[in-house]
Amino acid sequence: QLVESGGDLVQPGGSLRLSCTASGFAFSKYWMSWVRQAPGKGPEWVANIKYDGSETFYADIEKGQFTISRDNAQNSLYLQMSSLRVEDTGVYYCARGVVPRGSTVQYYFDLWGQGTLVAVSS
């Protein structure tokens, strides 16, 4: 399972660090992602990281604002968020990546945490 933590109410321009702890599977063998969902909206991919941490990718709107990282020894995934804006408000999910046979990159998300709420408001 995946358990997120670290969500909070923060003022615009503030920073926050989200964590996700994995259990029940070989965390170090999987791509991992952060996906967020604004109230009443569909999911939006934020960032992902290769199983060994050697590659990271970000949605265009997040580049420079968010940093994804992982600690395979601790079975943990992180998202450092800075310069937060009101439009960053939402539930942030940690999600495990699916790499189709014959591919070397994640395509889908097959295991999700329950999410942690980030609210950006003055």
Add this chain to the structure above:
Amino acid sequence: TMLTQSPATLSLSPGERATLSCRASQNIYSFLAWYQQKPGQPPRLLISDAFNRAPGIPARFSGSGSGTDFTLTIASLEPEDFAVYYCQQRTGWPPVYTFGQGTRLEIK
């Protein structure tokens, strides 16, 4: 690549057949997934690679299509199937992952 789902809302009764559509703005071959989301819960993977059911997903769920047009079919609706459904794809390098805007399946 944008994904457009239709209809936005589908009103059906238990036992009926549901057909949900997802159209991609460019050819994504068969690299499409479908998710189900219920209120207060995270999305749940139903289908990957356009037609492969995820482990534990009932056989009444099936996916089809390739290229730009995809369909999720629920053969005979059960009460627990009423939820929001999203399609999702990954294209390009560096990879970008996009979701459709969702179809709400509601009880008629």
